[in-house]
Amino acid sequence: MWLQRDITLRPRGRGFHLVTGEVAEALPEVGDLRAGLLHLFIRHTSASLTLNENASPDVRADFEAFFDDAVREDAPYWTHTMEGPDDMPAHVKASLLGPSLSLPIASGRLALGTWQGIYLCEHRDRGGARSLLATVLGEAG
Amino acid sequence: MWLQRDITLRPRGRGFHLVTGEVAEALPEVGDLRAGLLHLFIRHTSASLTLNENASPDVRADFEAFFDDAVREDAPYWTHTMEGPDDMPAHVKASLLGPSLSLPIASGRLALGTWQGIYLCEHRDRGGARSLLATVLGEAG
Amino acid sequence: MWLQRDITLRPRGRGFHLVTGEVAEALPEVGDLRAGLLHLFIRHTSASLTLNENASPDVRADFEAFFDDAVREDAPYWTHTMEGPDDMPAHVKASLLGPSLSLPIASGRLALGTWQGIYLCEHRDRGGARSLLATVLGEAG
Numbered sequence: 344m345w346l347q348r349d350i351t352l353r354p355r356g357r358g359f360h361l362v363t364g365e366v367a368e369a370l371p372e373v374g375d376l377r378a379g380l381l382h383l384f385i386r387h388t389s390a391s392l393t394l395n396e397n398a399s400p401d402v403r404a405d406f407e408a409f410f411d412d413a414v415r416e417d418a419p420y421w422t423h424t425m426e427g428p429d430d431m432p433a434h435v436k437a438s439l440l441g442p443s444l445s446l447p448i449a450s451g452r453l454a455l456g457t458w459q460g461i462y463l464c465e466h467r468d469r470g471g472a473r474s475l476l477a478t479v480l481g482e483a484g
Numbered sequence: 485m486w487l488q489r490d491i492t493l494r495p496r497g498r499g500f501h502l503v504t505g506e507v508a509e510a511l512p513e514v515g516d517l518r519a520g521l522l523h524l525f526i527r528h529t530s531a532s533l534t535l536n537e538n539a540s541p542d543v544r545a546d547f548e549a550f551f552d553d554a555v556r557e558d559a560p561y562w563t564h565t566m567e568g569p570d571d572m573p574a575h576v577k578a579s580l581l582g583p584s585l586s587l588p589i590a591s592g593r594l595a596l597g598t599w600q601g602i603y604l605c606e607h608r609d610r611g612g613a614r615s616l617l618a619t620v621l622g623e624a625g
Numbered sequence: 626m627w628l629q630r631d632i633t634l635r636p637r638g639r640g641f642h643l644v645t646g647e648v649a650e651a652l653p654e655v656g657d658l659r660a661g662l663l664h665l666f667i668r669h670t671s672a673s674l675t676l677n678e679n680a681s682p683d684v685r686a687d688f689e690a691f692f693d694d695a696v697r698e699d700a701p702y703w704t705h706t707m708e709g710p711d712d713m714p715a716h717v718k719a720s721l722l723g724p725s726l727s728l729p730i731a732s733g734r735l736a737l738g739t740w741q742g743i744y745l746c747e748h749r750d751r752g753g754a755r756s757l758l759a760t761v762l763g764e765a766g
Contacts, residue, residue, distance in 0.1 A: 345660045345764040347731055378486045380523060380619060382662060384729050386738030388678045393579040396529045401564040402575055408561035409576050413554070413695070420690035423683040434684055435691050438675040442741070443727055445584055447525050447619050449488055454617055456527030459583070476729050476736055478662060480621075480762075482486040519627040521664060521760060534720040537670045542705040543716055549702035550717050554695070586725055588666050588758050590629055595758055597668030600724070621762075623627040 344379070344483055346372050350475040357429070357468050359395075359403040363460040367453060370477055379448035379481015386474045389433035389467045391440035397460025406462075410436050433466035440464050448481055485520070485624055487513050491616040496606050498570070500536075500544040504601040508594060511618055520589035520622015527615045530574035530608045532581035538601025547603075551577050574607035581605050589622055626661070626765055628654050632757040637747050639711070641677075641685040645742040649735060652759055661730035661763015668756045671715035671749045673722035679742025688744075692718050715748035722746050730763055 350369045352362060366383065367373070373381065385392050396402040414435045416428040423431045444461065447454040463473065491510045493503060507524065508514070514522065526533050537543040555576045557569040564572045585602065588595040604614065632651045634644060648665065649655070655663065667674050678684040696717045698710040705713045726743065729736040745755065 347660045347729065378488045378619065380621070382727055382729065384727075384736070386736075386741065388676070388738070388740050394529070394583045395575055395579050399564055402572065405562055405564050405572050406576065406579070408563075409555065409559070412559070412561065414691065418691070418694070420694065421687055422690075423681055423687050431684065431687050434677055435688065438677050438688070438722060438744075440579060441582065441723065442676045445523055445525075445586055445727055447488065447523065447617050449617070454525070454527070456529070456615070458529050459527065462579075474738070476731070478660065478729050480662070519629045519760065521762070535670070535724045536716055536720050540705055543713070546703055546705050546713050547717065547720070549704075550696065550700070553700070553702065581720060582723065586664055586666075586727055588629065588664065588760050590758065595666070595668070597670070597756070599670050600668065603720075 344481055346479040348477045350477055352463055352473040354471050355465050357465050359406045360463045361397060361460045362463045366461055370479060372479060373448055374451040375483055376448045376451060376481035377484035379479060381446045381448055381453060382443060382478040384443045384476045386476060388437055390470055390473050391437040391442060391464040392444045393440045393462045393464055394444060394459050395462055396458050398458060429468050436466045451484060485622055487620040489618050491618055493604055493614045495612050498606050498609050500547045501604045502538060502601045503604045507602055511620060513620060514589055515592040516624055517589045517592060517622040518625035520620060522587045522589055522594060523584060523619040525584045525617045527617060529578055531611055531614050532578040532583060532605040533585045534581045534603045534605055535585060535600050536603055537599050539599060570609050577607045592625060626763055628761040630759050632759055634745055634755040636753050639747050639750050641688045642745045643679060643742045644745045648743055652761060654761060655730055656733040657765055658730045658733060658763035659766035661761060663728045663730055663735060664725060664760040666725045666758045668758060670719055672752055672755050673719040673724060673746040674726045675722045675744045675746055676726060676741050677744055678740050680740060711750050718748045733766060
């Protein structure tokens with residue numbers, strides 16, 4: 344089975360946002376698969392996807408603190424500055440975290456670990472709605 | 485063909501560990517595929533997987549040195565500190581390196597480059613055993 | 626459908642290089658797929674692949690500046706130094722960015738966002754030609 348679906352994530356502020364439930368609800372067909380993969384792809388270069396701790400909001404706040412410190416808006420070497428001070432750091436953060444997640448599907452469910460959740464990583468101050476393309480492939484149950 | 489298998493990696497100390505052989509031995513069915521992919525997924529948020537140099541143990545030691553310096557336990561901005569000083573850095577390192585690897589299978593073998601090996605990246609001092617879910621998909625030879 | 630093909634990228638200088646066109650031209654069969662995935666894999670440990678902004682060369686120059694600053698050749702903790710000062714930083718950069726990209730194919734085309742392009746990230750001063758293995762899988766249109 345191959346299925347593709349566009350998922351639009353509503354605008355969110357700069358930071359790390361848990362979107363596991365939103366993504367799972369958009370893909371009920373995952374329930375039909377015995378074994379498979381979900382490929383989630385973000386069609387932007389200033390936002391990214393990662394998987395991390397799904398319980399504590401302070402983990403997500405600390406992610407923002409870390410990445411803001413590691414990829415500084417005031418770094419002296421930026422030359423691509425026309426689109427604002429958050430733009431070039433957003434591009435770098437997006438590549439450090441990556442534009443896609445490949446997640447296993449087993450027995451009709453995303454086979455995530457107990458503590459794993461999907462983060463939308465919004466690196467712009469005002470990134471707007473974000474467009475994902477989900478590809479589901481696998482073997483029916 | 486679709487195959488899924490749990491692989492448990494025994495507890496290892498904090499650092500970067502070469503596990504290519506262990507993973508390959510757990511998946512003899514790779515030998516049946518003319519072309520395919522192996523998706524390896526770690527079901528944790530404080531350990532990760534990467535691919536890097538498989539010959540020199542000093543490369544793996546230098547990885548540990550780099551990541552300990554880049555994601556500091558004593559950074560002033562951590563708020564999620566209840567689970568110990570190695571916890572929040574472990575979450576960030578896990579996302580920098582990522583929870584999965586997708587590796588090509590060609591002519592019944594993992595088609596890695598000569599120098600490429602699979603690293604288990606253990607970011608906790610005492611992470612315990614780590615659980616992988618391997619998904620093999622492809623076309624029989 | 627499963628297809629695998631070796632793609633050799635000519636030697637390029639250290640830095641970030643846009644190779645979307647070169648990769649797409651090497652894989653005309655993508656045009657036959659209604660829905661699928663392209664898995665691009667670099668068979669090296671001192672070069673990597675990422676997806677980022679495809680319009681402004683200054684973005685790619687800023688990537689090089691950021692990574693050279695974040696993974697310093699003169700860091701005091703490197704022990705693996707026999708292969709030159711650019712070697713160990715190249716290994717770390719390769720893992721930060723990753724050895725593969727999984728890209729969705731929809732209606733016979735790579736379903737990238739408007740601004741997304743494929744970067745070859747060359748982390749060595751003289752890395753030579755780089756070998757990719759492309760795996761295309763999907764459902765014919």
